Amino acid sequence: MAAGGLLTLAIDLGPDGFWWMNLLFLVAIYAMLGLSLNLINGYAGMFSLGHHGFWAIGAYGAAWFTIQFAGTMPGPLVFILSCLFAMGVAAISGLLIGLPCLRLRGDYLAIATLGFGEIIRIAIQNSDKDVLGGSLGLAVPRVIMDVNRESKGDFRVLMVGVAFAIVVLMAWGIRNYIRSAKGRAMLAVAQDETAAGLLGINPTRSKVTAFVIASTLAGLAGAIYAHYQGNVTPLEFGFMEMVKIFLIVVLGGMGSLSGCVVAAFLLIFVEQWLAKLPPEAGFFKDWWQVEYAFILVLLMIFRPRGIFGPREISDVVRSLRRKFSRGAAGENS
Amino acid sequence: MGGLFSTKAVTKKYGGLTAVSEVSIDLDPGELVGVIGPNGAGKTTLFNLITGADTCTTGTVHFGGENVTGLRDFERARLGMARTFQNIRLWPLMTALDNVRTVYQGARGNGGLGAVLRTPGFRRSEAEIRERAMTLLERMGLQEHAELIAVDLPYGEQRKLEICRALALEPTLLLLDEPAAGMNPTEKSDLMHTVDQLRSELDLTVLLIEHDMKFVMGICERIYVLDHGEEIARGTPAEIRENPKVIEAYLGGSD
Numbered sequence: 001m002a003a004g005g006l007l008t009l010a011i012d013l014g015p016d017g018f019w020w021m022n023l024l025f026l027v028a029i030y031a032m033l034g035l036s037l038n039l040i041n042g043y044a045g046m047f048s049l050g051h052h053g054f055w056a057i058g059a060y061g062a063a064w065f066t067i068q069f070a071g072t073m074p075g076p077l078v079f080i081l082s083c084l085f086a087m088g089v090a091a092i093s094g095l096l097i098g099l100p101c102l103r104l105r106g107d108y109l110a111i112a113t114l115g116f117g118e119i120i121r122i123a124i125q126n127s128d129k130d131v132l133g134g135s136l137g138l139a140v141p142r143v144i145m146d147v148n149r150e151s152k153g154d155f156r157v158l159m160v161g162v163a164f165a166i167v168v169l170m171a172w173g174i175r176n177y178i179r180s181a182k183g184r185a186m187l188a189v190a191q192d193e194t195a196a197g198l199l200g201i202n203p204t205r206s207k208v209t210a211f212v213i214a215s216t217l218a219g220l221a222g223a224i225y226a227h228y229q230g231n232v233t234p235l236e237f238g239f240m241e242m243v244k245i246f247l248i249v250v251l252g253g254m255g256s257l258s259g260c261v262v263a264a265f266l267l268i269f270v271e272q273w274l275a276k277l278p279p280e281a282g283f284f285k286d287w288w289q290v291e292y293a294f295i296l297v298l299l300m301i302f303r304p305r306g307i308f309g310p311r312e313i314s315d316v317v318r319s320l321r322r323k324f325s326r327g328a329a330g331e332n333s
Numbered sequence: 334m335g336g337l338f339s340t341k342a343v344t345k346k347y348g349g350l351t352a353v354s355e356v357s358i359d360l361d362p363g364e365l366v367g368v369i370g371p372n373g374a375g376k377t378t379l380f381n382l383i384t385g386a387d388t389c390t391t392g393t394v395h396f397g398g399e400n401v402t403g404l405r406d407f408e409r410a411r412l413g414m415a416r417t418f419q420n421i422r423l424w425p426l427m428t429a430l431d432n433v434r435t436v437y438q439g440a441r442g443n444g445g446l447g448a449v450l451r452t453p454g455f456r457r458s459e460a461e462i463r464e465r466a467m468t469l470l471e472r473m474g475l476q477e478h479a480e481l482i483a484v485d486l487p488y489g490e491q492r493k494l495e496i497c498r499a500l501a502l503e504p505t506l507l508l509l510d511e512p513a514a515g516m517n518p519t520e521k522s523d524l525m526h527t528v529d530q531l532r533s534e535l536d537l538t539v540l541l542i543e544h545d546m547k548f549v550m551g552i553c554e555r556i557y558v559l560d561h562g563e564e565i566a567r568g569t570p571a572e573i574r575e576n577p578k579v580i581e582a583y584l585g586g587s588d
Contacts, residue, residue: 173449180448180455181462184427184435191424197385199436200410200502 010025021156028163029225031264034248035170035257036217041246042254047110047189049252050097050117052214054090056237058222060124061086063138063232064131075143082143083223090219091212093120098211118244122223125234138231140226145233147230159228166224170217171257177213179279182270186210244271253306258313263306270295336361337538338506343382343392344377345562350379354562355392358540360506363531365539367553369546369573371582373430375562376542377419380510383540385409396506411438415504417495419511419542425484429475432483434466434498436501466501473497474501489520496528500535507532509541513548521545548581550574556583558582 033055040048067083073081101112125135132138147155177183188196189203197203226232248267252259274288284291308316341429345353360366368376381387383394385406393402401409404420421433422454439462448453470476472514478486479488486494490511499507509528513521531538543549549556558566558573560582566573573579 153580176449176451180459181435181437182445184431187427187431188424188435191426192422193387195418195422195424197406197414198386199498200407201435202407202436231482 005077005109009041009073018153018156019087019272019276020151020161023269024160025156025163025228027261027265027268028160028167029221029228030091030244030248031261032163032170032221032224033115033245034216034222034264035101035167035174035220035253037245037249038252038257038260039174039210039214040219040253041096041249042256042286043183043190046102046206046207046210047106048078048113048211048214049242050115050120051214051218052218052237052239052242053097053117053120053186054218055222055225056124056232056234056246057093057215057234058086058090058219059220059226059237060132060138061089061219062226063140064249066143067138070141070143075145078143079227086223086226087216087219090222091216094212094215095208098208098215102207102211114239118239121228121234121237124237130180133233135234137231140229141228144227157229159224162225163228166220168234169263171261175257182206182209192277215308247296251303251306253309253311254313256306256308258312259306259308262308262313266307267296334443337364337397338540339518340379340383340396341393342394343379343389343394345378345382346385346390351417351562353382354559355588356559357555358565360538360540363532363536365529365541365552365554367539367549367556368542369544369556370559370560372581373561374559376559377510378562379559380542384414392397401477407564410502413505414508415499415502415506415511416508417492417499417510419514420438421488421491421495423491423494423498425482428480428498429470429483429486430463430466430479432494432498433469433501434462436498437462437465438502444517449502450462450495457525469497469500472531489516492516493524500531505536507539509539511542511544513543513545521548522551530554 017139033051035046037051040046061083062082065085066078069078069081072078096129097116101109103114104112124132127134129136142155144158145151145155150278178187185196185201186206186209188199188201189206191205194207229236244267248260248263249266252261252263274284275291277285277288279285338358340356340358342357343353346357354377356379357381358366358368368379370376371388378387378552382389382392385401385404385408389402391478395401396412396414398407399412401412404412424435427435430511439458446452452469467476467479467580470479471527473496475490475497478490478494483491483494487584491504492514496512512528513524516524525548528539528541541549541553550573556566556568556570556573556577557564558579559580565578565582566576568576
């Protein structure tokens with residue numbers, strides 16, 4: 001009864017669908033971040049905790065570019081160029097941070113990347129007000145379309161569409177990359193670095209490549225995010241965001257792309273739903289962060305290798321279908 | 334001597350312990366040479382120094398007329414030096430086919446945008462690599478296991494797959510670290526026969542570590558004997574068999 005009541009309350013929150021659109025957009029952004037981090041933590045066998053830094057770099061890169069060039073070019077062109085600019089800046093930062101850090105292994109790499117992730121955020125926070133806005137952040141001019149009361153809905157729908165298109169392309173691209181010589185070399189380095197080196201694979205290069213590609217994609221997520229939000233502040237890219245991205249990768253199953261998207265949806269949905277509970281929910285409202293953490297603990301206990309493990313949805317569906325058809329055949333005989 | 338490969342007085346010290354002491358080995362193209370010695374004689378360390386898995390304290394390594402002492406492991410491998418491992422080191426979660434085709438040098442450029450966009454050029458080159466890997470797997474009788482995950486293969490097949498993977502590098506020098514360890518006598522002699530055949534088919538030079546004396550004597554043309562990191566004998570199997578130092582090292586001396 002209580003659960004039913006809570007559900008109704010949640011749906012009442014978004015009569016105009018804004019809440020849902022916002023949720024879906026965030027799911028897409030976190031899916032992008034999860035997919036790209038999966039390349040490092042899932043496929044390449046490294047452990048990075050600095051992904052939120054590249055997300056921030058992307059967001060600020062796009063914001064800065066848009067502020068500089070809004071009005072000088074057609075809006076959609078500024079949008080596309082700002083995304084490319086953000087990816088470029090994130091890629092270069094990924095290379096600069098990756099080269100020294102990737103000499104480290106395991107926990108040490110995690111600590112070093114965590115440090116860099118935080119340095120990026122704090123550097124932005126303490127930046128000159130006229131350059132990156134300091135702790136107040138930057139307002140991102142609307143370049144795709146005018147966003148006002150009437151067009152707000154259309155804008156959100158458009159951005160959700162763009163974001164999900166990018167998620168699909170990203171998953172497809174990463175899958176294709178993994179199934180190529182370079183992708184296999186990356187897996188080989190992750191599974192036995194010594195053997196990989198002795199069989200002609202350059203392990204450092206393979207790792208740096210994975211790191212740079214992942215940073216670039218996180219930069220793209222940041223750019224899309226900045227354009228949707230209309231402003232960026234350093235607080236949005238705190239370490240808790242990194243924890244969420246990491247959870248998405250673990251929950252989705254290291255090395256599972258579709259699992260990553262599903263995990264992003266679950267995690268963001270639960271978070272947003274709990275956060276938006278109305279005051280009448282009382283205890284549930286006040287303790288939402290505890291409940292959120294509790295749900296995560298439960299998930300980790302019952303699905304420690306992720307929702308699907310390292311498998312993709314298609315593998316799961318196939319095996320279910322096999323099981324089902326075997327069952328049906330058994331009934332016939 | 335030393336036409337293809339040589340080590341000149343390579344030494345490896347770990348603190349006060351000398352694992353390999355001034356060992357010089359020469360290989361002519363096409364030779365099949367054995368390295369034998371009791372446990373802890375420094376055989377695997379010698380392989381590590383040769384392939385760049387470990388750095389020499391002193392001494393130099395020469396391959397194909399080049400001094401490769403300063404090169405890293407993957408650079409030496411790319412020159413055509415491939416090895417297998419005493420403790421199997423396949424990429425455990427990859428299929429047998431993937432283990433082999435990952436190593437092909439011709440495919441190394443096969444990544445990046447071509448792979449992401451699945452261009453016709455990429456598909457062609459992937460198909461070619463796949464075919465070559467399959468041919469190699471067939472040569473070792475592993476074609477039926479191509480799609481199996483490496484760690485699920487039976488032990489003996491994993492050993493064969495390691496050789497297969499090393500051959501995918503298209504090496505001129507193949508280093509086998511106890512390739513027949515844990516196999517029964519029939520499997521051993523089959524494997525050795527295959528190695529001998531591959532040598533002539535692929536113009537390989539083979540350097541082989543093996544414990545089983547009978548087996549080494551059977552196929553190697555020359556043998557180096559190590560004990561306590563030092564070379565104590567070299568020569569043809571017949572000479573080695575008669576060498577008193579070797580007999581002492583293997584059967585235990587009076588010291």
